[in-house]
Amino acid sequence: MITCFIDFQTSQASEMQKCYDKFVDSLECVQLKCSNSDCGVSGQIIKHAYYRRNVKLGSGKTILKVLRVICKKCETTHAILPDWLVPYSQVLLEDHLEILQNYVKGNTPNTTKPSNPEVDVRTAYYIIKDYRDNWQENLRSISTSVFIGKKELILKCFSEYKFQFMQIKKTKNSLFLSTT
Ligand SMILES: [Zn+2]
Numbered sequence: 106m107i108t109c110f111i112d113f114q115t116s117q118a119s120e121m122q123k124c125y126d127k128f129v130d131s132l133e134c135v136q137l138k139c140s141n142s143d144c145g146v147s148g149q150i151i152k153h154a155y156y157r158r159n160v161k162l163g164s165g166k167t168i169l170k171v172l173r174v175i176c177k178k179c180e181t182t183h184a185i186l187p188d189w190l191v192p193y194s195q196v197l198l199e200d201h202l203e204i205l206q207n208y209v210k211g212n213t214p215n216t217t218k219p220s221n222p223e224v225d226v227r228t229a230y231y232i233i234k235d236y237r238d239n240w241q242e243n244l245r246s247i248s249t250s251v252f253i254g255k256k257e258l259i260l261k262c263f264s265e266y267k268f269q270f271m272q273i274k275k276t277k278n279s280l281f282l283s284t285t
Contacts, residue, residue, distance in 0.1 A: 156171055192272045
Protein backbone atom coordinates (compact mmCIF):
# COMPACT_ATOMS: atom_id res chain seq x y z
CA MET A 106 0.00 0.00 0.00
CA ILE A 107 0.97 3.56 -0.60
CA THR A 108 -0.19 6.30 1.78
CA CYS A 109 -0.82 9.81 0.45
CA PHE A 110 -1.71 13.11 2.08
CA ILE A 111 -5.17 13.97 0.80
CA ASP A 112 -7.08 17.07 1.89
CA PHE A 113 -10.27 16.09 3.64
CA GLN A 114 -12.25 17.64 6.48
CA THR A 115 -14.11 14.87 8.29
CA SER A 116 -16.89 17.30 9.14
CA GLN A 117 -17.84 17.10 5.47
CA ALA A 118 -18.53 13.40 5.26
CA SER A 119 -20.35 13.62 1.96
CA GLU A 120 -17.19 15.02 0.44
CA MET A 121 -15.00 12.06 1.35
CA GLN A 122 -15.20 10.15 -1.92
CA LYS A 123 -15.07 13.39 -3.88
CA CYS A 124 -11.85 14.48 -2.14
CA TYR A 125 -10.33 11.06 -2.68
CA ASP A 126 -11.34 10.91 -6.34
CA LYS A 127 -10.04 14.41 -6.97
CA PHE A 128 -6.69 13.37 -5.57
CA VAL A 129 -6.61 10.14 -7.57
CA ASP A 130 -7.52 11.99 -10.77
CA SER A 131 -4.61 14.33 -10.32
CA LEU A 132 -2.22 11.60 -9.20
CA GLU A 133 0.65 11.08 -11.57
CA CYS A 134 1.21 7.36 -11.14
CA VAL A 135 4.50 7.63 -12.94
CA GLN A 136 5.84 9.43 -9.86
CA LEU A 137 5.07 6.45 -7.63
CA LYS A 138 7.67 3.97 -6.57
CA CYS A 139 6.82 0.28 -6.19
CA SER A 140 6.84 -0.50 -2.46
CA ASN A 141 7.66 -4.17 -3.00
CA SER A 142 11.19 -4.29 -1.60
CA ASP A 143 12.29 -6.91 -4.15
CA CYS A 144 11.31 -4.52 -6.92
CA GLY A 145 11.28 -0.85 -5.96
CA VAL A 146 11.18 0.53 -9.50
CA SER A 147 9.80 3.96 -10.30
CA GLY A 148 7.72 4.92 -13.30
CA GLN A 149 6.13 1.50 -13.82
CA ILE A 150 2.94 1.95 -11.85
CA ILE A 151 -0.46 2.24 -13.48
CA LYS A 152 -4.05 2.44 -12.23
CA HIS A 153 -5.59 -0.99 -11.88
CA ALA A 154 -8.89 -1.41 -10.01
CA TYR A 155 -11.02 -0.23 -7.13
CA TYR A 156 -12.09 -2.01 -3.97
CA ARG A 157 -14.62 -0.99 -1.35
CA ARG A 158 -13.65 -0.25 2.18
CA ASN A 159 -15.82 0.58 5.19
CA VAL A 160 -15.13 3.79 7.07
CA LYS A 161 -16.83 4.91 10.29
CA LEU A 162 -17.57 8.58 9.92
CA GLY A 163 -19.42 10.54 12.57
CA SER A 164 -22.39 10.75 10.23
CA GLY A 165 -22.56 6.97 9.85
CA LYS A 166 -20.80 4.03 8.31
CA THR A 167 -19.83 4.73 4.76
CA ILE A 168 -17.90 3.15 1.93
CA LEU A 169 -14.80 4.53 0.31
CA LYS A 170 -13.85 3.19 -3.08
CA VAL A 171 -10.09 2.84 -2.89
CA LEU A 172 -7.84 2.71 -5.92
CA ARG A 173 -5.39 -0.09 -6.42
CA VAL A 174 -2.43 0.49 -8.66
CA ILE A 175 -0.24 -2.21 -10.16
CA CYS A 176 3.46 -2.34 -10.87
CA LYS A 177 4.01 -3.43 -14.47
CA LYS A 178 7.35 -4.95 -13.58
CA CYS A 179 6.55 -7.20 -10.60
CA GLU A 180 2.73 -7.17 -10.89
CA THR A 181 2.30 -6.32 -7.21
CA THR A 182 -0.80 -4.26 -6.51
CA HIS A 183 -0.81 -1.41 -4.02
CA ALA A 184 -3.79 0.33 -2.45
CA ILE A 185 -3.63 4.11 -2.52
CA LEU A 186 -4.61 4.95 1.04
CA PRO A 187 -5.35 8.43 2.34
CA ASP A 188 -3.40 9.60 5.40
CA TRP A 189 -6.63 9.84 7.43
CA LEU A 190 -7.10 6.06 7.39
CA VAL A 191 -5.32 3.41 9.41
CA PRO A 192 -4.70 0.28 7.34
CA TYR A 193 -7.27 -2.47 8.05
CA SER A 194 -9.20 -0.27 10.50
CA GLN A 195 -12.60 1.27 9.89
CA VAL A 196 -11.85 3.92 12.48
CA LEU A 197 -10.29 7.15 11.22
CA LEU A 198 -6.83 8.11 12.34
CA GLU A 199 -8.20 11.22 14.07
CA ASP A 200 -10.57 9.07 16.13
CA HIS A 201 -7.66 6.81 17.07
CA LEU A 202 -5.79 9.90 18.20
CA GLU A 203 -8.68 11.24 20.26
CA ILE A 204 -9.10 7.89 22.07
CA LEU A 205 -5.37 7.59 22.70
CA GLN A 206 -4.96 11.18 23.85
CA ASN A 207 -7.72 10.61 26.39
CA TYR A 208 -6.08 7.36 27.45
CA VAL A 209 -2.68 9.01 27.94
CA LYS A 210 -4.38 11.75 29.99
CA GLY A 211 -5.65 9.01 32.31
CA ASN A 212 -9.26 8.71 31.13
CA THR A 213 -11.02 5.52 30.09
CA PRO A 214 -13.42 5.04 27.15
CA ASN A 215 -16.16 4.44 29.73
CA THR A 216 -15.76 7.85 31.31
CA THR A 217 -14.74 9.73 28.15
CA LYS A 218 -16.70 8.23 25.28
CA PRO A 219 -15.38 8.62 21.72
CA SER A 220 -16.94 11.71 20.16
CA ASN A 221 -17.63 9.78 16.97
CA PRO A 222 -20.93 7.97 17.73
CA GLU A 223 -19.99 5.18 15.31
CA VAL A 224 -17.02 4.22 17.49
CA ASP A 225 -18.26 2.22 20.46
CA VAL A 226 -16.57 1.83 23.84
CA ARG A 227 -15.48 -1.74 23.11
CA THR A 228 -13.72 -0.63 19.92
CA ALA A 229 -12.00 2.15 21.86
CA TYR A 230 -10.63 -0.43 24.34
CA TYR A 231 -9.32 -2.51 21.44
CA ILE A 232 -7.58 0.54 20.03
CA ILE A 233 -5.93 1.23 23.38
CA LYS A 234 -4.80 -2.38 23.62
CA ASP A 235 -3.33 -2.24 20.10
CA TYR A 236 -1.55 0.96 21.04
CA ARG A 237 -0.08 -0.50 24.22
CA ASP A 238 0.98 -3.73 22.49
CA ASN A 239 2.37 -2.19 19.32
CA TRP A 240 2.96 1.54 19.39
CA GLN A 241 3.41 2.97 22.87
CA GLU A 242 7.04 1.93 23.10
CA ASN A 243 7.70 2.93 19.50
CA LEU A 244 6.62 6.49 20.21
CA ARG A 245 8.50 6.61 23.49
CA SER A 246 11.73 5.53 21.86
CA ILE A 247 11.57 8.37 19.36
CA SER A 248 10.59 10.85 22.08
CA THR A 249 7.23 11.63 20.60
CA SER A 250 3.61 11.29 21.65
CA VAL A 251 0.05 11.26 20.39
CA PHE A 252 -0.14 14.97 21.16
CA ILE A 253 2.08 16.20 18.36
CA GLY A 254 0.27 17.21 15.18
CA LYS A 255 -1.28 14.49 13.06
CA LYS A 256 0.86 15.18 10.03
CA GLU A 257 4.07 15.30 12.03
CA LEU A 258 3.21 12.02 13.72
CA ILE A 259 2.53 10.34 10.37
CA LEU A 260 5.83 11.61 8.97
CA LYS A 261 7.74 10.37 12.03
CA CYS A 262 6.13 6.93 12.04
CA PHE A 263 6.90 6.41 8.37
CA SER A 264 10.43 7.69 8.63
CA GLU A 265 11.26 5.63 11.75
CA TYR A 266 9.09 2.55 11.35
CA LYS A 267 7.91 2.50 7.70
CA PHE A 268 4.29 2.18 8.77
CA GLN A 269 1.29 4.39 9.29
CA PHE A 270 0.72 5.22 12.96
CA MET A 271 -1.41 2.46 14.56
CA GLN A 272 -0.91 0.13 11.60
CA ILE A 273 -0.81 -3.31 13.20
CA LYS A 274 -0.58 -5.76 10.31
CA LYS A 275 2.87 -5.41 8.83
CA THR A 276 1.92 -5.10 5.19
CA LYS A 277 4.43 -2.97 3.31
CA ASN A 278 3.39 0.64 3.30
CA SER A 279 5.19 3.65 1.92
CA LEU A 280 4.46 7.33 2.21
CA PHE A 281 4.16 9.22 -1.04
CA LEU A 282 4.84 12.92 -0.84
CA SER A 283 3.63 14.62 -3.98
CA THR A 284 6.28 16.77 -5.57
CA THR A 285 3.78 19.13 -7.18
ZN1 LIG B 1 7.23 -3.56 -8.61
